[in-house]
Amino acid sequence: MRTFYIKLYSAIDINNKPVIDIENEPSVIENIRLLFWAANIDLNIKIGSSVPSPRSKSECESLLNDFKRDQSCGHVVISSFNYNPGFEAGELFDTNKRGLALVYFNSNFISGNIDRLVQTCAHEIGHMFNLSHKDVYKNSIADKKYTSAMDETDKRRIHEPAKSWDLARKDTDGYFRAPSEKIKNKLFPFNGAARYNLNNEPDSVVFPWQDVGFKWKDEVD
Ligand SMILES: [Zn+2]
Secondary structure, three states, X not given: OEEEEEEEEEEEOOOOOXXXXXXXXXXXHHHHHHHHHOOOEEEEEEEOOOEEOOOOHHHHHHHHHHHOOOOOOEXXXXXXXXXXXXXXXXXXXXXXOOOEEEEEOOOOOOOOOHHHHHHHHHHHHHXXXXXXXXXXXXXXXXXXXXXXXXXXXXXXXXXXXXXXXXXXXXXXXXXXXXXXXXXXXXXXXXXXXXXXXXXXXXXXXXOOOOOOOOOOXXXXX
C-alpha cells in the first residue's frame, strides 16, 4: 500500500481564533484517512501549527513560500472565506508544484459542516495528487453513473453516498476496500479511475512538490 503525506492547518481568522480546532474534531482527520484507505492509500496526516488566514493572492503566495521549506508533504490550509469568489469551497493554489491547497470552511458549500469539510479536503488533496474532475481511466462505465470524490459539488449525480459506494465497488479498476461505517452514509468515494491513478501513477506524477505540476490546470477548484 502506498503512503502519502499531508499536513493540515487551521488558519487564524480575523478575531484571532482558529477557523476550526482540528485537535478537538478528530473525525476530520480520521474520515479523510478512511476515504483514502478505501482507495487503498495510506494517507498520513499531521496537524500543522496555525497560520494566518490568507486574504489575497499575495498572502497565499507568502504562505506557499513558507511551505516550500518542507517538501516532505502537501500542505492543506483550512481558511475561513475564499479570497477569490471564483473558488467555491476550495482550490489547489499551487498548480506548478501542487504543494498548497486551500479549503474554505465558511464558504456557501461547506458552511461549517464537518462532513462537507472532509469531502472538500479529500477533493483538494486528490488534486494535489494530480487527480482531475473527469478522471476516467479505461472504460469504467460506473464512473459516469455515480458521484465520486473528484466530482465538483454542483455535478453530483447521486445524492445518497451509500449508493455511490455500491457502484464504486463494481468499478473494474479495483483498488477498493469496503468503506468504514463511519463514512459510507455521508461521504462519496473515489471512482475507479482515481483509485487506479493513485495506486499506479509514478511518484513524480502524484507526490506534491514534483516538477510535474497539475496536469489539469483549467480545473483548480
Ligand atoms: Zn476540483
